[in-house]
Amino acid sequence: MTRLRxxxxxxxxxxxxxxxxEAAVRGFGIEEFLLPKPSSILSALRTEWAGEVGxxxxxxxxxxxxxxxxxxxxxxxxxxxLGAGLALLTTRFRLLRDSFTPLAVVANATPIVAxxxxxxxxxxxxxxxxxxxxxxxxxxxxxFINVARGLTEVGPSQxxxxxxxxxxxxxxxxxxxxxxxxxxFAVSLRLAAPLSxxxxxxxxxxxxxxxRLGPVITQNASFSRYDNAWAAIVVASVLGLVLFGxxxxxxxxxxxxxxxxxx
Amino acid sequence: MTAxxxxxxxxxxxxxxxxxxxxxxxxxxDIAEGEFISLIGPSGCGKSTxxxxxxxxxxxxxxGVEVFGKPSAQARLDRDxxxxxxxxxxxxxxxxxxxxxxxxxxxxxxxADRSTRSRQMLELVELGDFGKSYPWQLSGGMQQRVAIARAxxxxxxxxxxxxxxxALDEMTRENMQTEVLRIHKELGTTIIFVTHSIAEAVFLSNxxxxxxxRPGRIHSIIDVELGRRDAAIRESAEFFKKTTEVRxxxxxxxxxxxxxxxxxxxxxxxxxxxxxxxx
Numbered sequence: 001m002t003r004l005r006x007x008x009x010x011x012x013x014x015x016x017x018x019x020x021x022e023a024a025v026r027g028f029g030i031e032e033f034l035l036p037k038p039s040s041i042l043s044a045l046r047t048e049w050a051g052e053v054g055x056x057x058x059x060x061x062x063x064x065x066x067x068x069x070x071x072x073x074x075x076x077x078x079x080x081x082l083g084a085g086l087a088l089l090t091t092r093f094r095l096l097r098d099s100f101t102p103l104a105v106v107a108n109a110t111p112i113v114a115x116x117x118x119x120x121x122x123x124x125x126x127x128x129x130x131x132x133x134x135x136x137x138x139x140x141x142x143x144f145i146n147v148a149r150g151l152t153e154v155g156p157s158q159x160x161x162x163x164x165x166x167x168x169x170x171x172x173x174x175x176x177x178x179x180x181x182x183x184x185f186a187v188s189l190r191l192a193a194p195l196s197x198x199x200x201x202x203x204x205x206x207x208x209x210x211x212r213l214g215p216v217i218t219q220n221a222s223f224s225r226y227d228n229a230w231a232a233i234v235v236a237s238v239l240g241l242v243l244f245g246x247x248x249x250x251x252x253x254x255x256x257x258x259x260x261x262x263x
Numbered sequence: 264m265t266a267x268x269x270x271x272x273x274x275x276x277x278x279x280x281x282x283x284x285x286x287x288x289x290x291x292x293d294i295a296e297g298e299f300i301s302l303i304g305p306s307g308c309g310k311s312t313x314x315x316x317x318x319x320x321x322x323x324x325x326x327g328v329e330v331f332g333k334p335s336a337q338a339r340l341d342r343d344x345x346x347x348x349x350x351x352x353x354x355x356x357x358x359x360x361x362x363x364x365x366x367x368x369x370x371x372x373x374x375a376d377r378s379t380r381s382r383q384m385l386e387l388v389e390l391g392d393f394g395k396s397y398p399w400q401l402s403g404g405m406q407q408r409v410a411i412a413r414a415x416x417x418x419x420x421x422x423x424x425x426x427x428x429x430a431l432d433e434m435t436r437e438n439m440q441t442e443v444l445r446i447h448k449e450l451g452t453t454i455i456f457v458t459h460s461i462a463e464a465v466f467l468s469n470x471x472x473x474x475x476x477r478p479g480r481i482h483s484i485i486d487v488e489l490g491r492r493d494a495a496i497r498e499s500a501e502f503f504k505k506t507t508e509v510r511x512x513x514x515x516x517x518x519x520x521x522x523x524x525x526x527x528x529x530x531x532x533x534x535x536x537x538x539x540x541x542x
Contacts, residue, residue, distance in 0.1 A: 157348035160320050164346045165369050166339055175365070179356040255356070 036227045044227035045234060059216050059228050065235040068200050068213040071128050072243065075135020076196035082136065083143030083192075084185060091151040091177060101148065108141040113199060116206040125207040134203035139192040146188035150181025186251030193247035197240040213239075265332070266421055266453040267294040267317055272326035274312050274479075286312040288478030289326070296331075296420070299447055299454045301464035301471045303509065305516060309479025310457045311425055317455065318346055318423050330421060342370060344421035345414030349429045351406035353398040353413075360385065360394035363413045370417060384412035387446060404435035408442070415446070424456045428463070437494075440466055444492055461513070465505045466492060473509065475516040483512045 018038045024030065025037045032040060048059040090097040116134050123130035154176055162172045204214025213236050220228040274287040286309040294300050302310040315321040317328050319339040330338035338344065345366075353362045363381040372380070385391050388408040398406055407427060414422055424443075428436045440463060447454055458464050464471045468487050475482040487505050489496055496502050 155350065155352055157350050157352040158354070160315075160348070161346060161352055163320055164318055164339060164342075164344070165366050166342060167369055171369065175369075176354070179354065182356065 033224050033226050036230050040227045041230045041234060044225075044231040048228050048231055059220060059225075059232070060211065061216070061231060061235050063211050064213045064216045064232065065239060067128075067209070067211055068197070068204065068236070069239050071131045071204075071212070072135060072196040072200040072239065074128070075132045075200065076139055076192060076243065078132070079136040079139025079196070080143050080189065080192060083140045083188070084147045087144050087147035087151060087181075088178075090148055092173070097148075104141060104144055108145060112137045112141075113202045116203045119203070120207045126209070128208070131200055131203040131208050131212075135196050135199045138199035139196050142191045142195070143185075143188040146184045146191075147181050150184030151177045154180050182254045186247075186255050189247040189251050190244065193243035194240040197236060197243060201236055264296045265293055266296040266298065266330070267292075267455065268329040269293070269313075269317070270327055270329070272313070272316060272328060273324045274309065274316060274321065275324045278324070285478035287316070287323075288480050290479070290481055292472065292481065292484075294453065294455065296453050297451050298469050299444075299467055300456065301468040302455065302457045302474060303459070303461065303464045303471055303513070304474035304479075304482070305476055305513070307479075308474035308476035308516075310474050312479065313474070314423050314425050314455060314457050318344060338421075342366070342417060343419055344423055345417070345419040347407070347410050347414045347422070347424045347427045349426040351398070351403075351410040353406055353409055355398055357398075358394065359390065359396050359398065359401070359409050362398065362409055363394075363416050366413065366417045372417075380416050381412070384416050385409075387415070387449075388412045388442065402435075404431050404439060407431065407439065411443070411446070415450070415452070418450075420453060422452050422454045424454065426457050426459065429459065436460075436463070437497075441493075443467065461506050461509045462497070465489075465502060465509060466497065471509055473512040473516070482516055485509055485512065 021035075022038050025032075025035055036044075045061065048061045050060060050062045086100070090100055113134060115137065116130075119130045119133045119137075123133055151173075158176055158180075159172070162176055167175070200212075201214045201217070204212045205218060208215075210216075210219070213232050216232045217229045217236075220226070220232065269290055269292040272287055272290045273285070276282075276284045276286055284307075286307075290309075290313065302313060304310050312321065316323050317330065317335060319328075319335040328335040330343055333341070333343075353359075354365070357365065360378070360381040363384050364377040367377045367380055381394065382391070385394055388411055390405060390408055390412070393401065393405065393409075398409065401409065407430075411427070428439050431439060443454070443456075444467060446452070454467075456464075456467060458467075465487055466489075471485045471487060473482045473485065474480065485505070485508055489501060489505070
C-alpha cells in the first residue's frame with residue numbers, strides 16, 4: 001500500500017507533464033524539428049523499434065538499445081569490480097593507498113569521456129572494446145572512491161572494540177570494514193548505473209559501430225528526423241532506468257536491515 | 264585478589280613536539296576484584312587514557328598495568344575484559360542479538376551457545392524483546408544497554424566503561440546507573456568507570472579516584488560506602504556529603520590554576536592511532 005502511495009504522485013506528475021507538452025506543441029504550433037510531440041515520438045518508437053536497416057532507413061531501436069546496453073552493462077560490471085577490488089587492496093596495503101588514492105582523486109576530477117577518441121586509437125573502432133573502456137573508466141572512480149571511504153571511515157570506538165577482542169586485521173576487514181562499506185557501495189552503484197549509459201552513448205558519438213544508440217541519435221538528427229532521435233533518447237532513458245533499478249535492488253540486497261534512500 | 268595493578272604508569276603523547284602532553288605521570292593504583300571504581304577529573308586529566316592503558320588499547324610510555332596478575336596485553340589477548348564507550352558503537356548491519364553475539368562469534372562459540380548467551384544478556388539489560396531489531400530502531404539509552412550486553416556476553420571479569428552514559432538524558436542516565444549497579448551486584452564483575460559526573464561517580468562507586476590534569480596524576484581517592492543504593496539515597500545527607508567531598512577535591516584542582524580542555528578529545532578519541540589505520 002505504502003509503495004503504491006509513493007508511486008502515484010510521480011506518475012500523475014509525469015502523465016500531466018506529457019499532456020502539457022503535447023498541448024503546448026499543438027497549441028503554440030511549435031515545429032516538430034524543434035520539439036516533437038510525445039505522440040510523434042511514440043509513433044517513431046513503434047515504427048523504428050525493429051525496422052529493417054538499409055535503403056535509406058538507418059534505425060533499428062531494438063538492436064541499437066541492445067548493443068548499447070551490452071556496452072554499458074559490460075563496462076559497468078568491469079568498472080564496479082575493478083573499483084571495489086582496488087579499494088579493497090588499497091585498504092589492505094598502505095603503500096598502494098598512499099601512492100594510488102591521491103592519483104585516483106585527481107583523475108576523478110578530469111572529464112574521462114574526453115579520452116574517448118584516444119581510446120578509439122588504442123582499442124580500435126570496429127568492436128566494442130573502446131567504448132567499453134570509456135564506460136569502465138567513468139564507472140571506476142565513483143565506485144573506487146566511495147568504497148575506499150566506506151572501508152576506512154569506521155567508528156574509532158568500533159576499531160577499539162575489535163582490538164579489545166584481540167581481532168586480527170583480516171577479521172576486522174571482514175567483520176567491520178567490508179560491512180561498513182556496503183552502504184557506500186550501494187550509493188556508488190546507484191551513481192554508476194545511469195553513468196554507464198551516459199558514458200556508453202557519449203563514447204559512441206566519437207566512433208565505433210553505427211548500430212548503437214549514439215550514432216542513431218546523431219544520424220537521425222543530421223537527417224532532421226528528430227522524432228527518431230527522440231525515440232532513441234527514450235530507449236536510452238529506459239535503459240538507464242532499468243540499470244538504476246537493478247542497482248537499487250542489489251544495493252538493498254547488500255545492506256539488509258538498513259534504510260535505502262532513492263538518491 | 265587484585266583485579267588491576269597500576270605501577271608507575273606514564274603516558275606522553277607527541278613526545279618531543281610542541282604539542283607534547285603528559286597525559287599520565289607516574290600513576291600507581293590497586294583495584295580489588297569486585298570493586299566498582301570511578302575515575303573522575305577535569306578534561307585532560309588522563310582518565311580515558313588510563314582506561315585505555317588498562318585495556319591495552321594504548322602502549323604506555325613507561326610503567327605497566329597488570330590485569331588479574333597478567334600484563335595487560337596478555338589480558339587483552341585472553342579477553343579478560345569487556346569495554347563500553349560513550350558511543351554505543353553497535354554495528355548497523357547486525358541485528359541487536361547479532362551485535363551481542365559478535366564477541367562470542369570471534370571467540371568461536373557454537374551457534375546454539377551464542378544465541379542462548381545473547382538471549383540471557385538481553386534479558387539482563389531488559390531488552391529481551393528486541394533481539395531481532397536493528398540498532399537504528401532503538402533509542403540512545405537502549406543502544407547503550409545493548410553495548411553493555413555485548414560487553415558482558417562473554418562473562419569478562421572486568422568491565423571498562425568510558426563515559427558510557429555521557430550522551431544520555433538525565434532520567435535515562437539514572438535508570439542506566441541503577442541497572443549497572445544491579446548487574447554489578449548480580450555478576451560480581453569488577454567495573455572501572457570513567458565519568459564527568461560527580462553524582463554518577465558517588466552513586467555507583469566503592470571508590471572514586473580523582474585525577475588532576477597536566478601532568479595527569481591521582482589527586483585523591485575517596486571511599487564511598489553508601490550501603491543500599493536506590494533513588495532515595497540520592498537525596499540523603501550521606502550522598503550529599505560524599506558528592507561535596509568529591510566536588511571539593513575537584514575544586515582544589517581547579518583553583519590550582521589548571522585550565523581544562525584537551526587531550527581526551529584531541530589526543531585519543533579522534534586521534535590517529537586507531538582511527539585512520541586499516542589494520
